Amino acid sequence: MRDFFCKYQLQNIFATQLRIMVDALLGLQWGDEGKGKIVDFLANEYAIIARFQGGPNAGHTLYINDKKVVLHTIPSGVFHPNLMNVIGNGVVIDPVSFQKECEEIESHGIDLKKVLIISERAHLILPTHKALDKASELSKGKNKIGSTLKGIGPTYMDKTGRNGLRVGDILQKDFKERYDALKDKHLTILQQLNFDEDINQWEEEFFASIEELRKHTIVGVEFYLNDKIVSGKKILAEGAQGTMLDIDFGTYPFVTSSNTVTAGLCTGLGIAPKWVNKVYGISKAYCTRVGSGPFPTELLDEVGDLLRKTGNEFGSTTGRPRRCGWIDLVALQYACMINGVTDLIITKADVLDGMDRIGACTSYTIDGVNTNQFPYDVTNKIIEANYEYVNGWDKNLADCKIGSDLPQSFLNLSAMIEAKTGTRISHVSNGVGRDQLIQMI
Numbered sequence: 001m002r003d004f005f006c007k008y009q010l011q012n013i014f015a016t017q018l019r020i021m022v023d024a025l026l027g028l029q030w031g032d033e034g035k036g037k038i039v040d041f042l043a044n045e046y047a048i049i050a051r052f053q054g055g056p057n058a059g060h061t062l063y064i065n066d067k068k069v070v071l072h073t074i075p076s077g078v079f080h081p082n083l084m085n086v087i088g089n090g091v092v093i094d095p096v097s098f099q100k101e102c103e104e105i106e107s108h109g110i111d112l113k114k115v116l117i118i119s120e121r122a123h124l125i126l127p128t129h130k131a132l133d134k135a136s137e138l139s140k141g142k143n144k145i146g147s148t149l150k151g152i153g154p155t156y157m158d159k160t161g162r163n164g165l166r167v168g169d170i171l172q173k174d175f176k177e178r179y180d181a182l183k184d185k186h187l188t189i190l191q192q193l194n195f196d197e198d199i200n201q202w203e204e205e206f207f208a209s210i211e212e213l214r215k216h217t218i219v220g221v222e223f224y225l226n227d228k229i230v231s232g233k234k235i236l237a238e239g240a241q242g243t244m245l246d247i248d249f250g251t252y253p254f255v256t257s258s259n260t261v262t263a264g265l266c267t268g269l270g271i272a273p274k275w276v277n278k279v280y281g282i283s284k285a286y287c288t289r290v291g292s293g294p295f296p297t298e299l300l301d302e303v304g305d306l307l308r309k310t311g312n313e314f315g316s317t318t319g320r321p322r323r324c325g326w327i328d329l330v331a332l333q334y335a336c337m338i339n340g341v342t343d344l345i346i347t348k349a350d351v352l353d354g355m356d357r358i359g360a361c362t363s364y365t366i367d368g369v370n371t372n373q374f375p376y377d378v379t380n381k382i383i384e385a386n387y388e389y390v391n392g393w394d395k396n397l398a399d400c401k402i403g404s405d406l407p408q409s410f411l412n413l414s415a416m417i418e419a420k421t422g423t424r425i426s427h428v429s430n431g432v433g434r435d436q437l438i439q440m441i
């Protein structure tokens, strides 16, 4: 036993000194910043890609041999040979949607049983969680969150309420009894909410997909990852959603139900903060939001329509049109601060091609007072966004290969972003392709 601890301690010191560590990659806005593409680009530098929160509400888009693939629960490194993909305890899994995703990935010749491991502590989304999501949204009327209706909120509620079922439970003999007990609880609530859809119709496919889930590698991911860290393997922790949808720091209550920020990787994977090294924060060169809730820089005019059309801003998971507006540097500064972003990656810069001028919100006016601080109350106050503008450019950013190819006006916008956020831009993404990424530092 003593020998084991000595060896572990030595490896620990060795790994700390070499700074072989865990990097984080996460969204800084309201989701859909292009995280999937960037993970896919960076994946070669890592031995493991690990998702730490969220669930099938996420939609991360990749292009594999020019074919579009949208991942929901499975990490975006899955198309790279020689690396492992991990679904952490912080993720919530819908076995039905998970099975469909597996089938799509396996149609590309990937053997997921070999390259994917799942935490036994991840919580399960039951059919009744999805029903509760729907019933809860209906009961809120015009105040609805605009949830993806994937059962995310009710599942995390059962997790924190200490009622949930975990992936490890499907390996236990009493799984069906525990399922029935939780389902009965849910049915009582659903009755109170006058929900009258037939839930039994969803159960058959749920139990069929549970059988499929059992065939995957289900382990204590926290042990697996810590073991890999001390043996010198590099890990990229992949976030879902974005900081402004974080349960604590987002535009509450119009948020998701998990911690989307850097700290979420520690609780969502069982990795100690001392191992976290780089934090890649992803932001579009403008801003989008799908679902309800405050959006200070939303453009409800033809410029917003143009951004939606050029940026193809329609939800990857639900197909809903995304609301569009100028980049919000007050919110972005806040997000960089909360996450400790070391490397800021600006995506979809090419979407701004051809605009007359490009706005960036540099402060808010609230109740007649000017502020640079993202406020606590964003739902009841009227927030007026104040803008600074740069001129547009007449170049196709997609044709730029290196930083010096970028037009001066874009560099002025970048300088403004860096100055307001106090964070260096490490890359600029200028197209959907894997290789369309310009290194800036």
Ligand code: GDP
Pocket (backbone or CB within 6 Å): 027, 031, 032, 033, 034, 035, 036, 037, 058, 059, 060, 061, 062, 311, 316, 347, 348, 349, 350, 351, 429, 430, 431, 432
């Ligand atoms: P995620 O949820 O953060 O992974 O982002 P989504 O996949 O939901 O949405 C981002 C969308 O923008 C996807 O359709 C990507 O293919 C696309 N995209 C990513 N980066 C760029 C870029 O630099 N330029 C353009 N034009 N599209 C991009």
Ligand code: IMO
Pocket (backbone or CB within 6 Å): 027, 030, 031, 032, 033, 054, 057, 058, 059, 060, 145, 146, 147, 148, 149, 150, 151, 152, 153, 239, 240, 241, 242, 245, 254, 255, 256, 257, 290, 291, 292, 316
């Ligand atoms: P990725 O990982 C954009 C939004 C929903 C809704 C709110 C709550 O692709 O960036 P939920 O289903 O979690 O209860 O919905 O959060 N939302 C997202 N918006 N991208 C996402 O994920 C999102 N996941 C949830 O639209 O407003």
Ligand code: MG
Pocket (backbone or CB within 6 Å): 031, 032, 033, 058, 059, 060, 061, 316, 317
């Ligand atoms: Mg998305």
